[in-house]
Amino acid sequence: MSKIAVINPNLSEGFTRKVGDQARSIVGVNTDIIALNPQFGPASIEGYYDEAFASVGLLSVIRDLEAAPDHAANPIGGYVVACFDDTGVDAARCLTSAPVLGLCEGALRMAAAVASRFAIVTPMPVSVRPLEHLVAKYGAASQCVVRAAGVRTLDFEGDGADAAYHALKKQAKVSLTEDRSEAIVLGCAGMTDIADRLHADLGVPVIDGVSAAVKMIEAMAMLGLRTSKVGAYASPPLKTYHGMFAGFAPQG
Incomplete structure (x- = not known):
């Protein structure tokens, strides 16, 4: 065990x-x-x-x-x-x-195995630059962009969870079009339960960092x-x- x-x-x-x-x-x-x-x-x-x-x-x-x-x-x-x-x-x-x-490290390693270009979608804009630093640290800067959904991390719990999901999905769709992303990485532990839903909605690999x-x-x-x-x-x-x-x- x-x-x-x-x-x-x-x-x-x-x-x-x-x-x-x-x-x-x-x-x-x-x-x-x-x-x-x-x-x-x-x-x-x-x-x-x-x-x-x-x-x-x-x-x-x-x-x-x-x-x-x-x-x-x-x-x-x-x-x-x-x-x-x-x-x-x-x-x-x-x-x-x-x-x-x-x-972040776990998700980026796995994303690189299934897509040549991918995007992290994180809740708040304040997290974008710190995540860009991590992306560079892990050697994925040429493959990965970081976008913010514009919602609070805690919005993925309780009554605001569905609205938070749709804000996230909107940014993911933008990245698929504008950034030519081939996969989406969920940039928050609180999103762990929406990976399958987002994959079904977008039709591309969705990597949950927890998993x-x-x-x-x-x-x-x-x-x-x-x-x-x-x-x-x-x-x-x-x-x-x-x-x-x-x-x-x-x-x-």
């Missing part, structure tokens, strides 16, 4: 349930999914400011899971950071030897792949942290 932790870095319990349900629906019978979110941080992540604070909450969850009494006997096989901003992924890789993957990242981490866990501790993702050196961050001081 392989255990995968799917961590929503914000405090939306609705999003956490949604990504957990999606993850459980696509993994094999020998994979156990735990879905959780931090106890502190922003309600949603929209741009650099929210991301900075959400990263600390994410790290607190991973720290606690790695220190759990049953961790040695039943370790986490991999972590999925269920935010399309890939919030705190690099720092998380320094905390654990298990593989860690964010939704992409979970399946990739499941494969990596099954292959026994671990995060390298030589170089950038080495465990942080022992030192003292002060004030409210004292509890996050590296243990060496």
Whole structure:
């Protein structure tokens, strides 16, 4: 049995349930999914400011899971950071030897295998530039454009969900025409439940970052792949942290 932790870095319990349900629906019978979110941080992540604070909450969850009494006997096989901003992924890789993957990286790797050109459609304009930076980081700038639907992330829950879907679909259609996109990548964890609907409406591949990242981490866990501790993702050196961050001081 392989255990995968799917961590929503914000405090939306609705999003956490949604990504957990999606993850459980696509993994094999020998994979156990735990879905959780931090106890502190922003309600949603929209741009650099929210991301900075959400990263600390994410790290607190991973720290606690790695220190759990049953961790040695039943370790986490991999972590999925269920935010399309890939919030705190690099720092998380320094905390654990298990593989860690964010939704953006997972989705872009998978999209490149099924389309030569594709578009990320994200909720808010404030997220466009951060996602463009990630696209460049992952080497997909020549293949991928980023568009915003002009709705809030939390609009994909509750009474506004249908209106949010239609705003997203409108931008996806524009990208298929104007950007010559061949596939659409859903740029938010809260969109995980609309991929099939959008695929049916548009007739092109629609990549959900939750599904992409979970399946990739499941494969990596099954292959026994671990995060390298030589170089950038080495465990942080022992030192003292002060004030409210004292509890996050590296243990060496």
